[in-house]
Amino acid sequence: MSKTIAFHLQKGGVGKTTISGTIACQSALEGIPTLLVDVDPQGNASSWFLTGDLEYELSDVLQGLCYVDDAIVEVPNVENLFVLPTFGIGGGLKTYAETKIAEEPYVLQDLVQELKQKFDRIILDLPPGLGKLERAALIASDEVITPMTPEVFSLDGLEIFIDELKRIRKNLRSQVKHERIVINSYDDRIRQHKDIFNAALTGVFKVYKIPVDPVFRKSQEANKAPQVFKQRGKGLKEKTLEAIQGLNSVIWR
């Protein structure tokens, strides 16, 4: 069965792209063709995995300027990983999101339906915010998983997101599931991180942790999958790998 997942919270810098990209890699490395759709006008997921000139991007597909197959790119060195890119510089998604998407709130949902003919696993990487583009992506998803950093205001951000999601479900007739939280950049030596994890556990959500690990940033700088990146023989920490494998093993069901 095919499934589309978005990792989302309206807050910036909580690890949406890092977790989207890392889970897409994990799924692909385990042998399952996986598509990462870059729905962020910043194009961070695309510049992480793809270098060199590309001809087409997501906004071209959405505007009918090319076929979807012409825009999807296979990631070099990560078998089974595919990206439907957005150009951070000179790209058209920002303008599209500011103008046309208002009249076409279901455009991403329609695209995902088409993509599901080709991919059983699709991940959407969203920009921060809860505007029209993010809403269109959320209703295109079967499940949204919320990444958050273990900070004081994160739980407030989650409350706001839950509230907005209720409205989106009602107004846009969506049944997107929201039952998991990922506490990202978790450090078990820090008391506050433990407190926030425990506070998150008291709610209705299943709560997962991804440890703080400098290899995420380094692998992004090196345009590599974090699971295969090595610097002086060192890659992701064992517990980071376990956390990623664990998360990937439960979310696609």
Ligand SMILES: Nc1ncnc2c1ncn2[C@@H]1O[C@H](COP(=O)(O)OP(=O)(O)OP(=O)(O)O)[C@@H](O)[C@H]1O
């Ligand atoms: N578990 C982690 N350990 C250490 N660094 C991390 C971790 N997760 C993310 N980062 C780093 O934090 C920064 C922000 O992460 P990321 O870009 O994934 O956030 P985002 O939510 O996608 O941001 P935006 O809202 O701008 O799209 C990046 O430099 C990334 O490498």
Ligand SMILES: [Mg+2]
């Ligand atoms: Mg991002």
